[in-house]
Amino acid sequence: MKRARVTLADVAALAKVDRAVVSRVVNNDPALSIRPETRERVLAAVAQLGYRPNAAARSLRTARAHMFGLFLPDFANPVYAEIIKGAEAAAAGLGCVLVTGSSTGAGLGGYMDLLGQGRIDGLLLAGAEGESELLAQLDRMAVPWLMLNRRSPAVKRYVILDDERAARLAVEHLVGLGHRRIAHLAGPEGADTALRRSAGWRAAMRDAGLPEGPIVAAGYTPAGGAAAMAALLAAPEPPTAVFVANVASAIGAMESVREAGLDIPRDVSMVAVHDLDLASYLAPPLTTVRMPLAELGRRGVELLGSLKPDDSVAEVLDGPIELIARRSTAPPVSGGPGG
Amino acid sequence: MKRARVTLADVAALAKVDRAVVSRVVNNDPALSIRPETRERVLAAVAQLGYRPNAAARSLRTARAHMFGLFLPDFANPVYAEIIKGAEAAAAGLGCVLVTGSSTGAGLGGYMDLLGQGRIDGLLLAGAEGESELLAQLDRMAVPWLMLNRRSPAVKRYVILDDERAARLAVEHLVGLGHRRIAHLAGPEGADTALRRSAGWRAAMRDAGLPEGPIVAAGYTPAGGAAAMAALLAAPEPPTAVFVANVASAIGAMESVREAGLDIPRDVSMVAVHDLDLASYLAPPLTTVRMPLAELGRRGVELLGSLKPDDSVAEVLDGPIELIARRSTAPPVSGGPGG
DNA sequence: TCCTCATGATCAATCGGTTGAGCCTGCACA
DNA sequence: TGTGCAGGCTCAACCGATTGATCATGAGGA
Incomplete structure (x- = not known):
């Protein structure tokens, strides 16, 4: 399934328009109006060539990665699975992808360095431990971040469950x-x-x-x-x-x-x-x-996407909390255990 | 913690060298030798400014994202947690990050589109379902991929456990x-x-x-x-x-x-x-x-990193498999159950 | 007939690194 | 003294998309 790289220029050539037009059509740029038939021609060319924008080029130019990260200590813990689900959905709603990684192991430090600049628009941290090292790393990154369900004196942005x-x-x-x-x-x-x-x-x-x-x-x-x-x-x-x-x-x-x-x-x-x-x-x-764990993830992404650089957040999530009664609870037998 | 973006040019200016030199020092480019004292000066400038290369720019130029993806159907399944662990470690060894995402839910399709071109060097798919749609998506991406622990007639690259x-x-x-x-x-x-x-x-x-x-x-x-x-x-x-x-x-x-x-x-x-x-x-x-689940993840990344575009792989992982005897097994009581 | 203006498209600079080609400098050798 | 050569740097094109500035066209008004 070898497929030559298709760029804006290829689409522009096929549609006989400038690259700028293609870019505007693809992004639905509202600032400039495009004649409907031109738009059609461009879209047809896009479809014919199977054009898909290069994420790196776009990120470089716009300084937006369209990607959020969620770091958690332990993938084996099903609590996080729920959070991930909500966060992924919210990210998709913003036209972004959510990527998850583990905040422990080989060292979050090195891992974050690898993320580099411009690869992530924001970071969600769930149940983070090893705080001092972690926070130091975060400060070195020009990336907004937010803690999920954890407060700490050193943290100015968090959402917690009740x-x-x-x-x-x-x-x-x-x-x-x-x-x-x-x-x-x-x-x-x-x-x-x-x-x-x-x-x-x-x-x-x-x-x-x-x-x-x-x-x-x-x-x-x-x-x-x-x-x-x-x-x-x-x-x-x-x-x-x-x-x-x-x-x-x-x-x-x-x-x-x-x-x-x-x-x-x-x-x-x-x-x-x-x-x-x-x-x-x-x-x-x-x-x-x-x-409401999924809700927690959802809200986290939502905040990351809307916060101004210096805003702080301290939110107690106002979602449904309910008791699920199963067979491990019953009225006490008078006299109690051991009798 | 506002911190102006530091670019190669800033470092170059401070170290009084060309941007090219900085790039070569930072990447340990073996093709061109740099005088030790120049190297020192550059590294000092890098440290002083806290310079970190912009991932998007680098990816754009080199056409390498230094990022692998692992998609799985269900984060709540601890089997995948092990696989992730191994894959993350292997990726780190290659100087790359591993990102994980779920292959179900809002639709892997849309999600993969978001990944765009040039954002991922390779994809690992674990326990994928919904095969036809999935494979169609993958074909539209110019991204090498590999299935973990799943064979299928339509799949030419996989590693399975024994x-x-x-x-x-x-x-x-x-x-x-x-x-x-x-x-x-x-x-x-x-x-x-x-x-x-x-x-x-x-x-x-x-x-x-x-x-x-x-x-x-x-x-x-x-x-x-x-x-x-x-x-x-x-x-x-x-x-x-x-x-x-x-x-x-x-x-x-x-x-x-x-x-x-x-x-x-x-x-x-x-x-x-x-x-x-x-x-x-x-x-x-x-x-x-x-x-050997972690091993499976490790091997997957390793293969992604080393395969040529048209290689196919059909590997049965040769790792340790052992029986862990606990209390759910014992010799049969003669006469069997129900007696 | 000429000017104004809105519409629709093009031009070209830019984002930040990477990398092949080319340019100095000084040393070795004839 | 001139040539060859290698080490150490600098130049500048390039990756692919975005976007403000600019230009062409035709309609409408005076």
């Missing part, structure tokens, strides 16, 4: 079922999302007039969840329900419950944040809080 | 444990990987002198796996072991086993292809076959 509201929803569900001893398996200490979810749990407990139950840092990993849950179950008066900061640690926590010879939800109810497909395949299917 | 060997390994493990009635939950009918895995199962059964057990198409989804497994268990003489084409359908299959009141591995042993993290968190942890 993790606090999500946490309240989870806790209110448990309270509604009759639970009073509701523990919390928190995310990594210091992680922004983790802090917000913990704050929501605390607020909801207070609002319900319940004593703040035990809170244990579990990280965002199965191993962390397993250890934290084991610790909770070993306490003299274990909780009848747990609000877990994410699904990964909930998986570990479920394992600990099983290993203790207890049953979910009979002995312990469990809710976690983010309604991943995975949640419905666990045993038992896990009750979760669904967050 | 799925057949993986399947044999799985079956041999079950045979080694003493199983004789080994069923197979196959992938989607017509899918290339599914066919190869089924072929491997068949060959291994034959080699072991066993009658070919029942085979049911289960797709690559939990729902498909659940349905297929339920069907198998309803048979008069159910299998004591199942080789499942992938982890997703194994998850569904496990659920069906549970719902039938049976136990894994006591009543049914189960092995699936691809050693995802997830596998070790299932209940019970799932025995899997680990395939």
